[in-house]
Amino acid sequence: MIDAETSYQAVSSRDARFDGVFYTAVRTTGIYCRPSCPATTPKRQNVHFYPSAAAAQGAGFRACRRCRPDTSPGSPEWNVRADLVGRAMRMIGDGVVDREGVTGLAARLGYSERHLTRELVAELGAGPQALARSQRAHTARLLLQTTELSATDTAFAAGFASVRQFNDTMRQVYGLTPTELRRKPTRSAAAAVPPGAIALRLAHRGPLAAGQLFDFLALRAVPGVEEVTTTGRVRSYRRTLALPGGPGIAEVDQPRGQQGRLDCRLTLTSLRDLTCAVQRIRALFDLDSDPDAVDRRLGADPVLAPLVAARPGLRSPGHVDPHELAVRAVLGQQVTVAAARTLAGRLAARYGEPLPVPSGGLTRLFPTAAALAEADSADLAMPGARQRALRGLCAALADGSVDLAPGVDREQAAASLLALPGIGPWTVSYVRMRALADPDAYLPTDIGVRHGLRAAGATAAVDDSAWRPWRSYAVHHLWAALNSQEAKQN
Incomplete structure (x- = not known):
């Protein structure tokens, strides 16, 4: 929790960077707000600050109807x-x-x-x-x-x-x-939402490099499980979700310009899964990040500064299913992104649970770890050592000896993964970065990182400790620099 005077300065300037970091409660009105609330700034003596919406509610304050503080991004x-x-x-x-x-x-x-x-x-x-x-x-x-x-x-x-x-x-x-x-949606809003879907606006802080984010997901989209579509001028990422109450489908539109939100539609088997589904989509798009803090740290480095300036608000995408991501990390060992995606698509078609009703190109869930642990060798188009690594990982995920659930101790999870045959530091770091939403995972042996450093003009070994605690974002900047260089050459 930042000090009260700094908090009041943020409220006075309506600084949206602090939305979700703390909440402002006004004694004279009985209302709590986000720092960027457009209402008249209250007097300092009438204001109290709380580190969570729940704390403000427990103190007897109700949510502002104007700024809707409950829709703030989560704290980074x-x-x-x-x-x-x-x-x-x-x-x-x-x-x-x-x-x-x-x-x-x-x-x-x-x-x-x-x-x-x-x-x-x-x-x-x-x-x-x-x-x-x-x-x-x-x-x-x-x-x-x-x-x-x-x-x-x-x-x-x-x-x-x-x-x-x-x-x-x-x-x-x-x-x-x-x-x-309860309020009735407008006719235009209702027409844009498919029957049975829930329309949401997912807030985020600061700039969002949406093009790079959607490109990253599109390049890795597993056929049948994920797709990126374009309808008119709207580009959307769609995927299936394995949720506690049954399968779901998420659809997120790429914003045009800086809107401060992503438009999302969720179709769920059980509405009890709404909170879980929203949180997983937020993690996938890294919407609780603080891009100003990330860009300020990485932008101070002479190698990364031009990359940060070119792509302010670059995110480090997480994932909706840590087991799926871990499997895909092993599939991606020592092969291209396209080859890994093709193999993941074949396994999904063979072992993934079909949706009750297909939706566009979405036909099934990604296979469970238990199903892949028993996969036929003929379906695993990879060397024997990598097959054994995949089977060992899936067996460990299925029996719980490796735990990648949200909130798990990252160091303990990394040690459990490293103990498995065929799982090395690259795989563990990639799992930490995406499945466990670790903002400080680094992949020094990754070929894309090495080539990205050269593309960025690095002529000697870099001191990545200067990038802490945002090394995951540095990795994405280096990958983006390499992709940009290859696109220019082509």
Whole structure:
């Protein structure tokens, strides 16, 4: 939590970089806002700052209807930090408390409920139940305003235990009843959303290098599982999702210009998966990043400075399924991106669970680790050593001896991966960077990184320690520099 005077300066200048980092509560109105709220700046003596929306709600403040602070990007701190609080926040965001309760969250983290609650309250002003409750309220508001679900169905879909709890929470958080919160979509908005889909706007901070982000995903899109389409002037990334309640489909539009958000549509088997699906899409597009902090650090390096200037807001894409990403990392060992994608597509066609109803080019989920552990050798067009590495990885993922779930201890996960035959430092670093959303993973032996350094004009060994804690972003800048050079040559 930054100091109060700096916070007030951010509020006075309506600095959107701090949205989601802290929340501003005004005693005279009983309302809490994001720092960039366009309302008149309150007097300093009337303002109190909270590190989380849940803390502001617990203190009796309700969300501003103008700036909608519950839609702020998540704090960039949680991916950077590997301590108990950072890991807990990643798990809460993925919906672990809604599915398994605080007991399940504490068990996953390896701490008692009491200790976990004490740590979260000390740093965020709210315990795990209150943080999850705040998240449920946001999910319920989305459902009320984007679907035709009844209030009762919305309550249980959002994860509330009872309608009474749902009603009380919505009145406390928003100052309105569920009926008052519901609004009918405009005709144009309704026409743009497929039947059964939920339309969302996913906020992000600062600039977003959208073209490079969508190009990166398009180049690696697995046939049947992912696709990039263009309708009119709108380019969209679409993919299937393996969610706790059943398969889903996500569709995200590439923005034109800097809108501060991505338009997204989700089609879910179970609406209870909404929170989980949103969090996974945010991780895939790295929407909780702080691009100003990243660009400031990397832009100070003489090798990276021109690359940062050319692509401000470059993201480090995560993934929606850590098991899928780990498998694809092994498939990509010592082969081109195109070859890895082709092999992944063949395995998906052979072992992936078909969707109940295909959607465009999306026909199936990516195969589970358990299914690939038993894959026929004839379907694995790779050397024997890599086949054994793939089978060993999939068996370890299937039996839980390697855990890549959100919030896992990254060092422990890396050690477990390295203990498997055929899994080396490159694979582990790639998994850390994308499956575990580590902002500081580096791939010094990667051929693309080496060629990218040459393309950037590096004539000697570089000191990558100067890039910490954003080395994952440096990797993407070097890959982008290489791709740009190859495009010019062609």
